[in-house]
Amino acid sequence: MEDRALPAAGFLYWVGASTVAYLALRASYSLFRAFQVWCVGNEAWVGPRRGEWAEEKFKVETRTIAVDFSLDDIYDKIKTGLSGLEIGVLVNNVGMSYEYPEYFLEVPDLDNTIKKLININILSVCKVTHLVLPGMVERSKGVILNISSASGMLPVPLLTVYSATKAFVDFFSQCLHEEYKSKGIFVQSVLPFFVATKMSKIRKPTLDKPSAETFVKSAFKTVGLESRTNGYLIHSLMGSIHASLPRWIYFKIVIGLNKSLRNRYLKKTKKN
Template sequence: MFLQWIGIATTTYLVIKLVYYLAQGAYLYFFRTYPDFNKYGKWSVITGATDGIGKETAFQLASRGQNIALISRNTERLKNVAKEIESNHNVQTKCLAIDFSGDEEIYDKIADFLQGLDIGTLVNNVGTDQELVRFLEQSNLSLIIRNLVRVNIMPTLKMTQIVLPGMVERKRGLILNLSAFTILQPIGKFAITNATKSFVDLFSRALSYEYESEGITIQSCRPGAVGTKLSQQFGDLEKMTSIKDYCTSWLATVDKARWTHGHWQHAVEAWVWEKIPTALVQKLSDYFYMEPGAKIMKELEKKK
């Protein structure tokens, strides 16, 4: 009888846990309700704003009445995106061309650029990647290390340092930081990139506890492969979640959780990814990502 009760209790616990996860997933990804982004402030600041998730997020926030401050590397693309936003939505835009792989002095320029704006939302989206080879086999290891730290880690820290004091003073604000669900497992030939993404995720979740009492919402987003230029090394872009669909889903999770995968498909992929034995992850990543990715990167280099 004792063993029977243990079995019943265990089964009940697992069923309740499953129902909880399903209900939580449905709440996050299927009941799409959006916050009033204007309650945080009039301006949204987006890094890496001329392509992919950053660009689409800028358009979606503009469609909800946000003025958009765009920060990215290419001046011409920035002007084109700003012009398109202003022509489609009755909002203001500001542009700043910055290469985030530069020295720390770039953040003085960014601080001056953002001076005086009622910044309600910060989207730390800018990022870069490594070659899909082992650590010591990177073609220019010192440069790779420097760029990954400067582009994947420093902007999240420094941009937060710039905008957070104003948010705390106004007792309102939203910070959205882009990580990746690959952080759930160590992946060979992806060590530096994965580590930098892990930093962003842990920093974001810890900071959310520090500043929630100040009225600040901070969320880490862990997407999988979305149909962006940065993701083309991982396979056919047409088979991935579209950028528009992903951002539409992701922005509906704001204010609902400290972290999210942004889209139900990515949540399912992440759940499976986390449960797979680590040794098998290495083999699968080599088969599905690394070998095809290396071929694609070689082809891109040839075209250049």
């Protein structure tokens, strides 16, 4: 019996040792990647070597094309305005959310809200990318940064249509990156949590709700390194925590939070 047990014990020893080594290697790689992304960064990817033009980029020539992205007949105007420009970096950053968290059927002016959310959050990303991507492919270089949202990582009830549109942006970006990375195009899906902006109605930045300037500086470090990113170290940790929660716990937390925000808004506006 002892002779038979020895080979089995040896086998289990090597299985255990291999598992520990694998986990150690994974942990080491994760730490290395975290250091590379959040400490070293890769800001040169969005520098002048990508081209002379961007939509909005500090210290480069800028042209403004005024359009209302809630409409769907604006893209000929944008195409004309972009004619002759060599665009190296495209930032699809237009976005619209709910006025406040609300149940789908109770969203004010629901038909119009649905149309605006789809036009602004989905159609704009597809159409503007369609206008700019051919030139990037022709030059075999380019960066496209699509601003999704942490609301697109997991479903967010009471922000249902917004969450779904941002999930589209995330999937669209991931697919586009895989299609065109061999042609020198880097497409990134950016999935931030709350940032202190007018849309979020957060005025004072905090550690977990950074200013737009702080977030952008952090997010630029990830370009060329991560095709899908939360863009900010604290947001990345928050994303990992959310993804690891059992789904029923996640939904309980999110619905509870959004119900609280809904009730506060309705009480403030005397609608309930």
